[in-house]
Amino acid sequence: MSQFLKDYIKVKKHNFRIGVKRARLSKSCYLFLAPYALIFTMFYILPVVISIVFSFTYYNILETPRFVGLQNYISLFLEDDIFLISIKNTFMIAIITGPLGYLGSFLFAWLINELPRWVRSVAVVIFYAPSIAGNCYVIFSVFFRGDAYGYVNAFLMDTGIIDTPQLWLIDPRYMLPVCMGVILWMSLGAGFLSFVAGLQGIDKAQYEAGYVDGIKNRWQELWFITLPNMKPMLMFGAVMSITQAFSVCDVTRNLCGYPSTDYAARTIVTHLFDYGFSRFEMGYACSIATILFLMMILCNKAIQSLLSRVGT
Amino acid sequence: MSDMNNNNMAENKNVNTEVQETEEEVLQTVTESEETVDEVAEETASEEAPKKSLIDEEEGDVLKATVVKETSAKKTKKSKKKKDDEEEAYHKPLIKRRKPNRSIAGDLFLYLFLILVAVLMFFPIIYAVESALKPLDELYKFPPRIFAQNPTLDNFSDLFVTMSKSWVSFSRYIFNTVFITGVGTAGHLIFASMAAFVLAKYDFPGGKTFFKIVTVAMMFTGYVTGIPNYIIMSKFHMIDTYWAIIIPAFAFPMGLFLMKQFMEGLPTSLIEAAKIDGANEWTVFSRIVMPNVKPAWLTMIIFSVQALWNNPASTVIYSEEMKTLPFAMQQIQAGGIARTGEAAAVLVVLMIVPIAIFIFSESQILETMASSGLKD
Numbered sequence: 001m002s003q004f005l006k007d008y009i010k011v012k013k014h015n016f017r018i019g020v021k022r023a024r025l026s027k028s029c030y031l032f033l034a035p036y037a038l039i040f041t042m043f044y045i046l047p048v049v050i051s052i053v054f055s056f057t058y059y060n061i062l063e064t065p066r067f068v069g070l071q072n073y074i075s076l077f078l079e080d081d082i083f084l085i086s087i088k089n090t091f092m093i094a095i096i097t098g099p100l101g102y103l104g105s106f107l108f109a110w111l112i113n114e115l116p117r118w119v120r121s122v123a124v125v126i127f128y129a130p131s132i133a134g135n136c137y138v139i140f141s142v143f144f145r146g147d148a149y150g151y152v153n154a155f156l157m158d159t160g161i162i163d164t165p166q167l168w169l170i171d172p173r174y175m176l177p178v179c180m181g182v183i184l185w186m187s188l189g190a191g192f193l194s195f196v197a198g199l200q201g202i203d204k205a206q207y208e209a210g211y212v213d214g215i216k217n218r219w220q221e222l223w224f225i226t227l228p229n230m231k232p233m234l235m236f237g238a239v240m241s242i243t244q245a246f247s248v249c250d251v252t253r254n255l256c257g258y259p260s261t262d263y264a265a266r267t268i269v270t271h272l273f274d275y276g277f278s279r280f281e282m283g284y285a286c287s288i289a290t291i292l293f294l295m296m297i298l299c300n301k302a303i304q305s306l307l308s309r310v311g312t
Numbered sequence: 313m314s315d316m317n318n319n320n321m322a323e324n325k326n327v328n329t330e331v332q333e334t335e336e337e338v339l340q341t342v343t344e345s346e347e348t349v350d351e352v353a354e355e356t357a358s359e360e361a362p363k364k365s366l367i368d369e370e371e372g373d374v375l376k377a378t379v380v381k382e383t384s385a386k387k388t389k390k391s392k393k394k395k396d397d398e399e400e401a402y403h404k405p406l407i408k409r410r411k412p413n414r415s416i417a418g419d420l421f422l423y424l425f426l427i428l429v430a431v432l433m434f435f436p437i438i439y440a441v442e443s444a445l446k447p448l449d450e451l452y453k454f455p456p457r458i459f460a461q462n463p464t465l466d467n468f469s470d471l472f473v474t475m476s477k478s479w480v481s482f483s484r485y486i487f488n489t490v491f492i493t494g495v496g497t498a499g500h501l502i503f504a505s506m507a508a509f510v511l512a513k514y515d516f517p518g519g520k521t522f523f524k525i526v527t528v529a530m531m532f533t534g535y536v537t538g539i540p541n542y543i544i545m546s547k548f549h550m551i552d553t554y555w556a557i558i559i560p561a562f563a564f565p566m567g568l569f570l571m572k573q574f575m576e577g578l579p580t581s582l583i584e585a586a587k588i589d590g591a592n593e594w595t596v597f598s599r600i601v602m603p604n605v606k607p608a609w610l611t612m613i614i615f616s617v618q619a620l621w622n623n624p625a626s627t628v629i630y631s632e633e634m635k636t637l638p639f640a641m642q643q644i645q646a647g648g649i650a651r652t653g654e655a656a657a658v659l660v661v662l663m664i665v666p667i668a669i670f671i672f673s674e675s676q677i678l679e680t681m682a683s684s685g686l687k688d
Contacts, residue, residue, distance in 0.1 A: 019517040026516035028593045036507035037522065040563040044529045047540035054540070061543070111426045121674055123426075125667075126434045132614075132670060133663035134622040134638070138645065139440045139656075185433065190566070190615070190681075197681035218414055232685020239531055239686060247533035269535045276539040277627050285539045293536045300531040 048293060055287035060280050072287035083288070085263050086271040089176060090246060093267065094299075097180050098245035101187030105237060108188065109195035110222065124196055131189040137182050141255055144168035144178055172264030175256045179265055182251050189244065191237030198233035202226065231307070238303045246296050249273065268292050437663070444468070444656040451652055467653040471661075474644060474654060480633045482640075489637035492554055493620040496561035500616050501609060503562050508571035509597050513583060523572065527686065529565040538627065545628065556628040561620055567612040573683040574608040575601065607676035614677060618666045638662060 023030075055072055057065035076083050112123040130136065143151045146167035153165040168174045206225050215221050227234070249269035256265035259274075268288060276285035438458065443451060445463040475482030510516070511523050541560065542551070550556045578601065586600045602609075624639040641658040644651055670677070 023517045026514060029510040029514045029516045029519070032506045032510040032593065032597070033519075033522070036503040036563055036568065039503065039559060040526070040529070040565070040568075042544065043541055043560040043563055044537060044565065045525065046544065047537035048532075050540035050543065051536070054543075061546070108426070108429070111422055123430060124674060124678070125671055126430050128670065129437055129663075129667055130433060132618050132666040133437060133440075134659070134666065136437060136440050136659050136663045138659060139436050139443075142439075142443075142652075143436075185436070188433075190684075193677065193681045194684045197678040198685065200678070201682045218418060235686035236684050239527075243531060243533055247535050249535065269533075272535060272539070273627075276542070282539055282543065289536045289539055293532050296532045296536070297528065 051286040051289045051293070053286075054283050055290045057283045058281075059283040059286075061282060065283065068283070072284050073291075076284075076287060076291070082263050082266060083268075083271055086266040086268050089252075089264075089266060090248070090268045092176060093180055093183065093248050094242075094245040097183045097187060097248075098241050101184055101245070102191065102237060102241040104184070105188050105192040105241070106195050106234070109192055109199055110226070112196070113199040120196075124193070127188045128192060131186045131192075135250070135254060137186060137251055138254055140178070140182050140185075141169060144255075146170055169256050170261055172260075172262045175252075175260060175265040179248070179252050179255060182255065183245075183248060186251075187241065187244065189240060191240040194233045194236050194240075195230070198230050199226070202229045234307050235304060238307055239300055242299050242303060243296060246292065246299070440656055440659045440663070444653070444660045446653065446656075448653055467657040468661075471644070471654045471657045474651075475640070480635070484633055485635065485637045485640040488554070488634060489621065492557050492623070492625075492636060493617055495554075496558040496620045497613055497616040499558065499562045500564055500567055501612055504564070504568040504612065505571050505602065505605070505609075506597065508568050508575055509601055511568075512572045512575035513578070513580065513601075526565045526568055530569060534560075542628065551628055552630050552634065554629075554634065557620070557623060557625050561616065564616060564619065566615055570611055570615075570680055570684055571605070571608050573685070574605055574611075574680050577683055578604055607679040610673040610676045611680040614666065614669050614673060617669060621665055622662060 054065060056067060056069060058068045058071075059065040108123075108127055112120050112127075115123060145151075145153070146165060146169065148154060148157065148165045150165065150168070152168065153162075156162045157165065166174060168178050202225070206229070207221065210221055210225050215224060247269055248267050252260065252265040252267055253270055258270060260266060269292070272285055272288045272292065275281045275288065435458075442458060442460050442463075444467050445465070446460040447462055447464050447466055450457070450460055450462070472482065475485070511519050545551050545556050550559070582600060582604070583596055586596045591599065622638055623636060624642060625636050626639055629635055641662060644658055645655040647654070
C-alpha cells in the first residue's frame, strides 16, 4: 500500500513538473487568455464565490458584514412566505415552459428542415424574432387587458365562453398561465438556432442508409438517425432553455406589475431584486442568489445525464 | 482523297522538321490542309469561319492549325452536350421526388400545424408594428383591426417631440445606448476571440479546465451574479459609469463558447503554415484566424448586441444623462393610455435593430451555430 502511495505521489509530482514546463513554454497562450480570463473571473466566478460567502452574513453595504451562520437560509425557508410562493412560481414556470419550449424549439427546427431553402430562412426569422424583439411582449398587455375592450376578453365574451370580462393580469388565478404563454412565445432562442443548424449538418448518406435498412416513417428516422446525431446540439439547447426557464423576471414584472397582486407572479429573481436593490439586504439577497445558482446547476447536470441516453 | 491525305501528312512533316521552306511549297500545303479542314467541318457541322482565318494567318504552322481545328471541333461537340445537361439541371422539376418513407397525410398535417403556429408567433410582432403606424383614432377602434387603414408615421414623430421635451435630450439616450452597445460588442469580440483562439488551437495546462468553467457559467444567468457584481463594482467605483455595463459584457460566456467551437473547425495546418512562414502568435491570430472566422463574428455580434441594446441598466446607472434608450422608453410607456401610440413606436424602435442584424446575417449565424454542440 505504501509502495503504491509512493508511486502515486511520484507520478503526480512528475506530471506536475511536466505541467509547469509546458506552462512555461506556452507563455503566449496565457497572454492571449489573460484579458478575457481576468474579466471573466472578476464578473462571473468571483461573484458566485462572493454570493456564497455573503449568504452566511448580514450585510447592508453600509456596515461591515456580520457573520450569522445559516440564519439567512433558515429565515428564507421557515419565515419568508413570499419566498416560498416565488419558489413555487419559478418551479411552475420552469417545469411547464422549460420542457415545452425545448421540445417546441426542436419540433419546429425539425419541421422547417425539409422546406426549400428560402422558405426555411423566412421561417427561421419568424420563429426566432420574438426572442430577440426586445420587450415586444409588452404588446400582450393590450391583448389581455382587463376590461371588455381587451381582445381576449372581447373574443371570449362574443363566443359566449365567459360573460364578464376577466382581469387577466390582475387576478392571481390567471397571471401565471398568461405569463407562461408569453414566455413560451419567446422561447425559441439560441437553442432553436442551434437545432436548425445542427439538422442541416447531418450527413444525408445516413438517411439513405436508413431507407435501405428499412426505416419506415419519419418518427423512426427521427429517433434512430436524427436524434443521435443531434446530441451535442440537444445538450446546448437544454442548457439554454433551463437557464431561461429559471431566470424569468422581466416578463412577469412588466405584465403583472411589481409587486404583483398577492405576489402571484413573483419569481425567485424578482424576490432577489426586491431584497438586493430595493431593500439593500445584500446578505439575504446573496442567499437567494446562491439557492438559484444551485438549482440551475443541479438541474442542468440532471438533464445532461438524462439526455446522454437519447436515441439508443 | 486518301492519296492527298497521305501527301498532306508527308508535307506537314516537312513543315515541322524543316523550318525554312520555299514559298511555293508552303502555299501548296495550305491549300491541301484547307481541304482537310473542310472535311472535318462537314463531319462535325460546326462553324469554322474564325478558324479558317486563323489558318490563313498562320501559314507556317499548318499541322498545328489542323490539329487545333479537329480538337476544337470535338470540344464544341462535348461542350454542347454539357450545356444540355446543365439546362436539364436548371429545369429541375419543381416538386422534388418525395422521400420514400414519408406519408402525404403526415406531411400535410405537420405543415398545416407549422403554418398555424408561424402565424400565431408572428401575429404579436405584426400587431406591434401596425399599431405603431395607426393614427390615434384607429388605436381604440372597436372591433379592432390588425392593419392600419391610414398608416402614418405620426407616432414616431410624436415620440421625437416627447423626447425632445424631456430633461435630457433624446440624442443623449441614443448616444448612451449606441456607445454601450458598440464598445461592449467590440471589446467582447476582441477579448473573447483571443481567448477562444488559444483555447481551440493550443493545448496548454489549465486551458481545458478554464473552458469547462466557462460552459458552467453559461448555465446560470446574470441575475445570480447581479448582487455581488454590484458590490464589486462599487468597490472599483464603477457604479454610475458606462463601464458598469460594458466591462462585464466583454466576458459574456456564450460568445467565447461559440467562437471556440467554431475555431476548432479551422484546419491546424493553416496555422502551422503561417508559423513556418515566420508569423508570430499575434500575426497568426489577426491575419490568419480572424479573417477565417467571420461567420462567428457575426454570431457573437448578434448575441452581444441583443443583450446590450435592450439593457435598461437601471440597477447600475443612476444619473439621468447616462441612462439608456430602453430606460427612457420605459418612462414613455409608463405614460399611460394617452401614449399608447408612442409606446408602440417605442417597441418598434427597440426591436428593429436586433431583428435587422439577424436577417442580414442569418446564413452566417446558422453556419456558426452548426458547431455549437456541447460535448460531455
